[in-house]
Amino acid sequence: EDAALLAAFQARVDAEEKIEPNDWMPEAYRKTLVRQISQHAHSEIVGMLPEGNWISRAPTLKRKAALLAKVQDEGGHGLYLYSAAETLGVSREELTEQLLSGKAKYSSIFNYPTLTWADIGAIGWLVDGAAIMNQIPLCRCSFGPYSRAMIRVCKEESFHQRQGYELLLEMCRSSEEQKEMVQDALNRWWWPSLMMFGPSDTDSKHSAQSMAWKIKRFTNDELRQKFVDATVPQAHYLGLTLPDPDLKFNEETGHWEYGEIDWEEFSRVVAGNGPCNRERLDARRKAWDEGAWVREASLAYAEKRRNRREA
Numbered sequence: 001e002d003a004a005l006l007a008a009f010q011a012r013v014d015a016e017e018k019i020e021p022n023d024w025m026p027e028a029y030r031k032t033l034v035r036q037i038s039q040h041a042h043s044e045i046v047g048m049l050p051e052g053n054w055i056s057r058a059p060t061l062k063r064k065a066a067l068l069a070k071v072q073d074e075g076g077h078g079l080y081l082y083s084a085a086e087t088l089g090v091s092r093e094e095l096t097e098q099l100l101s102g103k104a105k106y107s108s109i110f111n112y113p114t115l116t117w118a119d120i121g122a123i124g125w126l127v128d129g130a131a132i133m134n135q136i137p138l139c140r141c142s143f144g145p146y147s148r149a150m151i152r153v154c155k156e157e158s159f160h161q162r163q164g165y166e167l168l169l170e171m172c173r174s175s176e177e178q179k180e181m182v183q184d185a186l187n188r189w190w191w192p193s194l195m196m197f198g199p200s201d202t203d204s205k206h207s208a209q210s211m212a213w214k215i216k217r218f219t220n221d222e223l224r225q226k227f228v229d230a231t232v233p234q235a236h237y238l239g240l241t242l243p244d245p246d247l248k249f250n251e252e253t254g255h256w257e258y259g260e261i262d263w264e265e266f267s268r269v270v271a272g273n274g275p276c277n278r279e280r281l282d283a284r285r286k287a288w289d290e291g292a293w294v295r296e297a298s299l300a301y302a303e304k305r306r307n308r309r310e311a
């Protein structure tokens with residue numbers, strides 16, 4: 001690639017100009033964005049499954065309405081993101097194929113089971129809380145379509161986080177038994193939520209380049225620390241204990257220091273061997289197969305209309 005083109009591109013990025021789909025961009029920039037945006041889209045789509053599991057078992061009409069809306073939002077986020085990826089020259093079919101064949105990555109967090117109703121609250125509070133921490137900076141991503149999609153996505157994520165926390169607050173104030181369910185959910189979701197931010201900075205192979213291109217604005221460890229600092233006081237407000245004996249507040253730095261993350265567990269889940277990986281992909285494949293007639297019918301309808309117009 002031409003050195004002058006590369007320099008001009010970097011200058012635009014440095015000047016905080018948005019890069020749009022028809023602008024010249026280095027091939028590696030395009031590839032990085034297709035990778036990140038498609039993984040993000042897959043995460044939204046697979047992320048509907050753990051919670052979808054509880055729609056029919058929500059305890060009240062109000063809770064059911066909120067959960068239904070949230071899961072639908074996630075479907076919408078997936079669709080925006082696939083559209084943003086398509087502006088980079090890949091097709092939605094290709095990306096779907098990568099997900100269903102097990103080639104594509106999606107967030108590790110969605111490979112854990114939702115065992116009780118408290119898990120629905122924990123997902124909103126922790127998983128969507130972590131997602132917001134990671135996605136607010138993406139609203140300033142150098143690639144225009146991704147950054148604009150993130151603005152609406154973040155507004156919706158913020159509602160998801162609040163409904164989760166409010167649900168847990170109500171449970172914690174209701175009875176000892178319910179509070180124990182919440183504590184159990186926190187014990188199971190805390191560490192996987194920290195893993196959502198990705199490998200530590202020393203092991204993150206893409207961070208340096210993505211920061212230089214202003215796709216990422218903070219490193220994985222920076223965002224993880226921000227999340228811990230924001231979330232620990234929220235846990236204390238609920239009257240809960242974080243499942244980390246090494247957690248302590250550092251008066252000098254003003255940050256909560258946390259214990260060692262189990263990176264082996266992380267690698268295992270990312271490699272496809274977490275508690276629910278197989279179940280998640282099976283559910284997506286089943287949905288894809290069962291939706292085949294809808295895709296065929298809409299193509300046939302489009303074809304019929306085209307023929308009629310040409311006739």
Ligand code: ACO
Pocket residue numbers: 035036039040041043044047105106107108109127128131134195196197198199203204205206207210220270
């Ligand atoms: N789960 C699965 N894979 C992960 C995770 C995770 N939690 N964290 C990192 N990885 C993967 C990366 O995708 C990358 O894989 P690849 O090289 O095969 O593509 C590899 O581990 C190395 O990680 P990094 O070099 O740190 O990768 P990157 O710079 O892309 O940072 C991050 C990872 C922070 C997840 C980034 O891609 C990102 O911000 N993505 C957008 C947000 C997103 O996808 N959120 C999904 C969950 S939130 C939700 O959907 C509600």
